[in-house]
Amino acid sequence: QKEVEQNSGPLSVPEGAIASLNCTYSDRGSQSFFWYRQYSGKSPELIMSIYSNGDKEDGRFTAQLNKASQYVSLLIRDSQPSDSATYLCAVLSNTPLVFGKGTRLSVIA
Amino acid sequence: DTAVSQTPKYLVTQMGNDKSIKCEQNLGHDTMYWYKQDSKKFLKIMFSYNNKELIINETVPNRFSPKSPDKAHLNLHINSLELGDSAVYFCASSPEGVEQYFGPGTRLTVT
Numbered sequence: 001q002k003e004v005e006q007n008s009g010p011l012s013v014p015e016g017a018i019a020s021l022n023c024t025y026s027d028r029g030s031q032s033f034f035w036y037r038q039y040s041g042k043s044p045e046l047i048m049s050i051y052s053n054g055d056k057e058d059g060r061f062t063a064q065l066n067k068a069s070q071y072v073s074l075l076i077r078d079s080q081p082s083d084s085a086t087y088l089c090a091v092l093s094n095t096p097l098v099f100g101k102g103t104r105l106s107v108i109a
Numbered sequence: 110d111t112a113v114s115q116t117p118k119y120l121v122t123q124m125g126n127d128k129s130i131k132c133e134q135n136l137g138h139d140t141m142y143w144y145k146q147d148s149k150k151f152l153k154i155m156f157s158y159n160n161k162e163l164i165i166n167e168t169v170p171n172r173f174s175p176k177s178p179d180k181a182h183l184n185l186h187i188n189s190l191e192l193g194d195s196a197v198y199f200c201a202s203s204p205e206g207v208e209q210y211f212g213p214g215t216r217l218t219v220t
Contacts, residue, residue, distance in 0.1 A: 032207055043199055043211040044152065086150060096142075096165050097209060099152040 002027040004091050006100035015109045019076040023089030023100055026070070032092040033065055033072045038102065039085045048074060079107045112136070113212035115200050121218045122190055130185045130215045132200030140164075140206045141183040143175060144199040146214075152199070158183050159206070190219045 003026040013019045021035075032051050036044035050056045050063040050072065062075040072091075076083055086102040113134045122128055134141060142165075143155040156175045157165035163175065172188045183200060200212040 034208065038150075043214050046208055046210065049208055088152065092207060096154045096157060096167070101149070101151050 002030075002091070002093060002098050004089055004098050004100035006087075006089050006103045008101055009104040010106050011103055012106045012108055013079050015079060015081060015107055017079050017107075019079045019083065019105055019107070021074040021076075021087050021089075021103050021105065023072045023074075023091075024070055025072070025089075025091045025098075027091065027093045027098075028067075028070060030067075030070075030091045030093040033063070034090040034092070034097075035061075035063060035074045036088040036090060036099075037085045038088060044088055076105075079105075081107050081109050083107050113200055113202050113210055115198075115212040115215050117215060118213065119216050119218075121220065123220055124190055124192060126190050127186070127188045128190060128217070129187070130198055130200075130217075132183045132185070132212055134181055134200075134202040134210075134212075136202055136204070136210065138202035138204045138210075139180060140203045141177065141180075142201040142203070142209065143183065143185050144201060144211075146197045146199060148196070156183075156185075157206075187217075190217075192219050195219045 035048040038044045048063040050065045056063045060077045064073045088102045089100040140159045146152045158177045161177045177183045197214045201209040203209045
């Protein structure tokens with residue numbers, strides 16, 4: 001069974017700090033990796049996708065992928081209270097997309 | 110607005126009833142999905158349709174039946190509702206079966 005593991009948190013960081021969210025996956029053949037943000041009572045929103053090893057930056061967000069270690073992470077720089085949400089890691093091998101259980105991030109002003 | 114929309118947003122019903130949830134996307138995507146998110150926030154795929162054809166049917170009771178009248182619509186019908194069906198149901202669409210875009214969700218409560 002394909003699995004995606006995340007620390008459920010909550011992860012608390014002070015405003016302005018770097019938040020680091022981690023995810024591991026079991027299927028070595030996985031090809032595509034995504035981070036979704038879900039505010040309480042809302043739907044998941046795609047914030048980052050990454051397909052090859054290394055870093056991908058988009059504004060304050062950086063996704064990092066290490067396929068050899070089966071590890072993907074999301075860094076949020078200059079964390080803001082508005083970043084407080086649950087972050088879902090999702091991994092695609094053939095089909096379907098498999099989600100982790102999410103990490104709850106709390107940014108404290 | 111271009112989006113994935115679902116109706117209704119909230120659905121409260123009694124055990125044993127039959128209910129439907131509707132989903133429409135105007136993003137021009139070929140693939141649509143139904144997901145269930147339980148009380149522990151675990152998001153799990155139920156069905157996937159590509160151009161009106163069922164391509165994924167995860168382990169879901171056959172009380173759940175998806176129907177896709179065209180590639181912009183994917184409805185979910187649930188027969189004989191049970192307490193354990195209470196959850197948030199999300200519709201999603203995808204242009205190439207990769208990145209997925211979610212609707213606002215339908216919160217189903219079975220009493």
